[in-house]
Amino acid sequence: MTQLSVSSEAATAIKCGLRLMHLLGLVLGLGAATLIDLVTCKFLVKGGVHEEHWRVIRFSSRIVTVGLVMLWISGLGFLAHYALFAPANLGNPKVWAKMAIVGVLSLNGVYIHRRVLPFLKSRIGRGLFDGLGARERSLMLASGAVSATSWFVPLGLGAIPQLNFVVPATTILLGYATLLALAISASTAFGHSLGHQDASGAREQTF
Numbered sequence: 001m002t003q004l005s006v007s008s009e010a011a012t013a014i015k016c017g018l019r020l021m022h023l024l025g026l027v028l029g030l031g032a033a034t035l036i037d038l039v040t041c042k043f044l045v046k047g048g049v050h051e052e053h054w055r056v057i058r059f060s061s062r063i064v065t066v067g068l069v070m071l072w073i074s075g076l077g078f079l080a081h082y083a084l085f086a087p088a089n090l091g092n093p094k095v096w097a098k099m100a101i102v103g104v105l106s107l108n109g110v111y112i113h114r115r116v117l118p119f120l121k122s123r124i125g126r127g128l129f130d131g132l133g134a135r136e137r138s139l140m141l142a143s144g145a146v147s148a149t150s151w152f153v154p155l156g157l158g159a160i161p162q163l164n165f166v167v168p169a170t171t172i173l174l175g176y177a178t179l180l181a182l183a184i185s186a187s188t189a190f191g192h193s194l195g196h197q198d199a200s201g202a203r204e205q206t207f
Contacts, residue, residue: 011085018081022074026158029067030151032060037144040120040128049123061117068109071102071154093169098154100169101176105150112143137191145183153179 036057043049075098082089089095119140123130129137153176157163163172 011081014077015081015085018074018077021070022078025067025070025074026151026155027067029064029071030155032063032067033147033151035060036064037148040144043123043128048127049120049125051124054121054124057120058117061113064109065113068102068106072106075099075102092165093167094157094163094165094172097169097172097176098157100173101150101154104146104180108143108146108150112147116140116143134192138188141187141191142184145187146180149176149180149183 039053039057039060042053078095079090082095120128157172
């Protein structure tokens with residue numbers, strides 16, 4: 001009886017620790033990713049990339065990585081906790097939908113670190129999109145749209161416990177994919193509009 005009580009208390013403590021890590025990772029990642037998006041928007045408004053802004057983005061990207069790692073550790077920890085103490089929770093579709101979304105977030109993070117951040121660094125002292133084609137502009141803006149959507153959706157899912165064991169994972173992921181498509185379409189349209197503005201400016205300078 002005592003052993004069962006101790007095991008139950010330990011399980012509760014572990015779950016609380018995992019929940020705290022999960023929330024902290026979400027706050028760090030979402031906050032830093034939002035800051036990166038805001039600073040990037042400032043580049044578009046100001047028309048140039050500055051050294052101090054690049055440093056903010058580089059530091060914020062490291063915070064995003066820390067937040068993402070914390071999400072993975074806590075997420076896998078929850079799966080292990082469920083398997084040991086509450087196997088029924090493994091049947092919650094929302095759990096698996098969130099894991100899939102974090103997977104997309106991770107892949108997008110790899111792309112940002114390998115392509116977007118080096119690109120931003122190379123733009124110090126220049127306009128963000130100077131001499132860039134429509135495809136390159138769209139890819140860069142789309143990565144930001146994927147990042148923002150993939151951070152906010154898990155936050156929303158966590159805030160709606162009514163979805164637990166009710167909504168299939170396919171439905172959740174379909175809703176997520178729809179939001180993702182809308183965000184990418186909007187960012188792509190914005191990228192094309194920037195290209196038209198640049199072309200108009202070039203024609204005016206020619207005249």
